Amino acid sequence: MVFLSVVNFTRSRGPDEFWRKRRIFRLAAHYIGRSRNCYSIAVRNVHRALAYATKARKLKKQDMIDLWNTRITAACEQHNITYYTLKEGLDRANIMLDRKSLSDLASWEPRTFECLAAVAKQKVEYDGFNDGTDKNRPTGTNLKLKDVMLEAWLKENKKF
Structure with missing residues (x-):
């Protein structure tokens, strides 16, 4: 396009406006009615949707x-231990x-978690850590590390 005067050059919005509007219309393609087809309405709805998407993340x-x-x-309650402990x-x-x-x-993997809970409980008891929470709240069974681990596995590790 050739512009013979500066006035015509400044009034021409050119291809940039087309692509800017196209980006908004593509984001509004799934809307219904004028919010899909009318740019001034579509740009408001797209901006609001993008703000909601940011909050939702x-x-x-x-x-x-x-x-x-x-x-x-x-x-943890199944294994009679608190989350903090x-x-x-x-x-x-x-x-x-x-x-x-x-x-x-x-x-x-509840069996693996049971072993982790037993290890945590054993370590806390060994270190003398006092939880400070109500011990009656958890309703599960009491765990002991020896109950969870297999005797054969313990004997194998003692050989080394």
């Missing part, structure tokens, strides 16, 4: 943390597992 992370905590707490015992035993890993173990 943070809320999704918080929801997952709450779910993991709930699963771990439920598994489990975490403290695992930290003292240098077993560094995060919430997600503990939650997966609690839901998909």
Whole structure:
């Protein structure tokens, strides 16, 4: 396009406006009615949707943390140990597992989680750590490390 005067050049919006509008219309393609076809309405709805999406990413992370905590707490109650005692015992035993890993173990590998709970409880008792929470709250069975581990496995490890 050739502009013979500066006035015509400044009035021409050119291809940039087309691509800017196209980006908004592509984000609004699944809307219904004028919010899909009218640019001034579509741009408002797209901006609001993008703001909600930004908030939702943070809320999704918080929801997952709450779910993991709930699963771990439920598994801890089955084994008569509090979540705080489990975490403290695992930290003292240098077993560094995060919430997600503990939650997966609690839901998909309950025997492994039972062993971890027994190790944590044994380490806490060995160190003389006092939880300070009500001991009557957990309703599960009492754990002992010898009950969880197989005697044959313990004997094999003593040979080395």
